[in-house]
Amino acid sequence: xxxxxxRGGWWYVGRAGTALLPGALVSxxxxxxEGVRQVAAAGIDRVPAPEHYSLTVVTSTACNLGCPYCFQNxxxxxxxxxxxxxxxxxxxxxxxxxxxxxxxxxxxxLELLLFGGEPLLNPAACVALLHAxxxxxxxxxxxxSNGVLLTPRRAxxxxxxxxxxxxxxxxxxxxxxDSVRATRGGRSTFDTILSNVAIAQRDTALRFTMRVNVxxxxxxxxxxxxxxxxxxxxxxxxxxxxxxxxxxxxxLAVPGEHAAERAVDAYALAVRLGFRxxxxxxxxxxxxxxxxxxxxxxxxxxxxxxSCWDAVGEPDLAVGTLAGGYDPDPGPRWRRCGGPEPxxxxxxxxxxxxxxxxxxxxxxxxxxxx
Ligand code: SF4
Numbered sequence: 001x002x003x004x005x006x007r008g009g010w011w012y013v014g015r016a017g018t019a020l021l022p023g024a025l026v027s028x029x030x031x032x033x034e035g036v037r038q039v040a041a042a043g044i045d046r047v048p049a050p051e052h053y054s055l056t057v058v059t060s061t062a063c064n065l066g067c068p069y070c071f072q073n074x075x076x077x078x079x080x081x082x083x084x085x086x087x088x089x090x091x092x093x094x095x096x097x098x099x100x101x102x103x104x105x106x107x108x109x110l111e112l113l114l115f116g117g118e119p120l121l122n123p124a125a126c127v128a129l130l131h132a133x134x135x136x137x138x139x140x141x142x143x144x145s146n147g148v149l150l151t152p153r154r155a156x157x158x159x160x161x162x163x164x165x166x167x168x169x170x171x172x173x174x175x176x177x178d179s180v181r182a183t184r185g186g187r188s189t190f191d192t193i194l195s196n197v198a199i200a201q202r203d204t205a206l207r208f209t210m211r212v213n214v215x216x217x218x219x220x221x222x223x224x225x226x227x228x229x230x231x232x233x234x235x236x237x238x239x240x241x242x243x244x245x246x247x248x249x250x251x252l253a254v255p256g257e258h259a260a261e262r263a264v265d266a267y268a269l270a271v272r273l274g275f276r277x278x279x280x281x282x283x284x285x286x287x288x289x290x291x292x293x294x295x296x297x298x299x300x301x302x303x304x305x306x307s308c309w310d311a312v313g314e315p316d317l318a319v320g321t322l323a324g325g326y327d328p329d330p331g332p333r334w335r336r337c338g339g340p341e342p343x344x345x346x347x348x349x350x351x352x353x354x355x356x357x358x359x360x361x362x363x364x365x366x367x368x369x370x
Contacts, residue, residue, distance in 0.1 A: 004352055008360070051107060059301065071312075081312075147189075169213065235275040278355075307333070
């Protein structure tokens with residue numbers, strides 16, 4: 001659960017819901033005994049019985065971009081992760097593993113995420129996974145992509161195979177984005193991504209989340225980015241997600257709490273422009289909150305299991321295999337998500353409180369992440 005200080009009190013974000021609590025129910029950043037009683041009576045701290053299983057599959061560890069903060073890249077620009085692609089045998093192994101885990105859990109529905117590197121460097125595996133799981137079980141499928149390879153034909157193919165949601169990333173207005181998220185050959189990507197998403201919004205039912213990795217440099221430029229995006233995209237079918245940059249290599253500064261107000265202002269502008277918000281969630285993660293992958297698994301292209309997205313592709317952080325199951329004692333190899341920078345948490349908390357205030361003030365503009 002999370003307790004976030006909002007404008008009108010404290011937001012309690014639990015597994016089963018969110019409530020705005022009066023200040024008298026919180027003391028020293030913790031619930032008072034009466035607060036505990038009221039939260040329990042409302043049922044928002046209840047841990048729901050698992051009804052879905054979460055599976056992230058890396059279809060390609062390689063990527064066509066070279067973002068400096070990426071966990072794929074070392075500070076000198078060398079590759080950290082060996083390029084690998086999921087093949088047909090890997091798809092079959094993912095299905096067999098998942099069916100067994102879902103039966104053990106009693107889950108009836110799968111939440112499938114196609115991940116990378118860049119998953120669309122291996123589109124055949126993306127389509128094969130969507131078909132294989134969609135034919136066997138109720139599946140909600142999403143993808144994290146940089147958006148450059150999401151051509152109009154590819155978008156139609158993926159949507160037809162069952163893909164529902166796509167998260168792309170724009171790291172600032174055109175010049176800022178292109179200075180960070182260029183191809184490995186140095187080509188700009190901003191206009192390609194926006195054009196691909198706009199055409200996909202026209203031709204398919206795909207839903208999009210526009211993520212921005214926030215840094216002190218791009219924070220003042222968010223209004224310009226939103227104006228540029230709103231001119232091309234359908235804001236009513238686009239969710240905005242601002243996140244502190246998780247810097248794995250270059251020592252980029254993470255925005256501190258003082259920057260949160262600016263980020264909330266950007267969310268308010270986004271609402272005025274017609275973009276959707278994502279309701280903040282508690283800290284639970286289907287992949288890494290519980291060991292041994294009870295509620296979900298992260299699978300590399302060669303069938304290696306990892307505890308969470310942050311660990312993907314790093315051989316030293318492998319915690320098992322599809323064929324052999326989980327290591328019963330992974331120790332520190334069981335990495336939990338959230339990135340290496342603790343101060344990012346204060347920024348996220350302050351921004352999420354602001355988002356909840358905004359959702360309250362503009363009832364009905366938000367969509368949940370599922
Ligand atoms: S697009 Fe994603 S996977 Fe590719 S380099 Fe950038 S952050 Fe890394």
